[in-house]
Amino acid sequence: MELTHIEHIGIAVSNLEESIKYYENVLGLKCYAIEEVADQRVRTAFFKIGQTKIELLESTSPDSPIGKFIEKKGEGIHHIAYSVKDIAGALVEAESKGVRLIDSQPRKGAEGLNIAFLHPKSTGGVLTELCSDK
Amino acid sequence: MELTHIEHIGIAVSNLEESIKYYENVLGLKCYAIEEVADQRVRTAFFKIGQTKIELLESTSPDSPIGKFIEKKGEGIHHIAYSVKDIAGALVEAESKGVRLIDSQPRKGAEGLNIAFLHPKSTGGVLTELCSDK
Numbered sequence: 062m063e064l065t066h067i068e069h070i071g072i073a074v075s076n077l078e079e080s081i082k083y084y085e086n087v088l089g090l091k092c093y094a095i096e097e098v099a100d101q102r103v104r105t106a107f108f109k110i111g112q113t114k115i116e117l118l119e120s121t122s123p124d125s126p127i128g129k130f131i132e133k134k135g136e137g138i139h140h141i142a143y144s145v146k147d148i149a150g151a152l153v154e155a156e157s158k159g160v161r162l163i164d165s166q167p168r169k170g171a172e173g174l175n176i177a178f179l180h181p182k183s184t185g186g187v188l189t190e191l192c193s194d195k
Numbered sequence: 196m197e198l199t200h201i202e203h204i205g206i207a208v209s210n211l212e213e214s215i216k217y218y219e220n221v222l223g224l225k226c227y228a229i230e231e232v233a234d235q236r237v238r239t240a241f242f243k244i245g246q247t248k249i250e251l252l253e254s255t256s257p258d259s260p261i262g263k264f265i266e267k268k269g270e271g272i273h274h275i276a277y278s279v280k281d282i283a284g285a286l287v288e289a290e291s292k293g294v295r296l297i298d299s300q301p302r303k304g305a306e307g308l309n310i311a312f313l314h315p316k317s318t319g320g321v322l323t324e325l326c327s328d329k
Contacts, residue, residue, distance in 0.1 A: 062220060063223055063242055064248065065244075070204070070275060087292050089197060090198065110199075110201060111199060111201060111246045113200070134268070136319045137320035141211065160221055181271070185206065187206060187271055
């Protein structure tokens with residue numbers, strides 16, 4: 062597959078507003094959007110740094126994936142998302158090389174991108190998202 | 196502080212050679228350097244993707260920071276490193292805003308960069324590295 066850049070890094074946070082304050086006041090980044098992704102049961106906040114976004118993820122339900130992640134591991138880095146030229150082809154290729162897919166077909170994610178996740182059991186413990194390259 | 200881009204993402208791995216195979220054969224990235232950082236007791240492998248590097252970290256000693264991380268949490272994302280314009284000034288600023296510093300002064304890291312870590316207790320669980328911007 063052909064990856065072009067890191068599209069975003071997903072970070073699980075307990076309190077979106079508190080974390081936005083840290084990213085703005087300490088790291089000097091600017092939150093440019095807050096978006097609720099209903100089917101993932103998260104509220105997200107976006108910051109841009111170079112080619113990459115920081116995506117803060119706050120659970121809106123204790124049994125959401127982010128809620129469970131925080132319960133088990135605490136706040137912290139949740140996933141890496143790579144921008145890829147041909148997401149459907151990349152999934153076929155990854156599966157043919159023995160990678161377990163969470164999403165066998167691309168689906169709509171935040172900001173309207175086509176996205177799919179690879180299972181961390183196949184990727185050295187790194188929850189890995191592929192995003193369509195616009 | 197003024198961050199310019201994500202310099203690298205550090206990923207803790209159990210076996211550097213096995214992980215290099217995954218990043219090359221599945222993700223299509225190219226390992227351009229392997230470097231031992233003796234004082235951190237790690238071997239590192241570097242890949243470039245857009246503005247950012249992936250830095251794989253294999254412990255060379257069970258009681259190294261990476262060895263302990265893997266024992267406790269397993270393989271996975273270990274830290275985010277931001278490139279910053281004035282690293283010494285950034286540390287003074289972070290501390291003045293209540294951030295706990297792991298390194299109160301910049302020190303030499305991999306690839307000859309000046310680096311310093313912020314404590315994850317102050318950064319929402321994200322081990323955060325600042326790197327001098329070349």
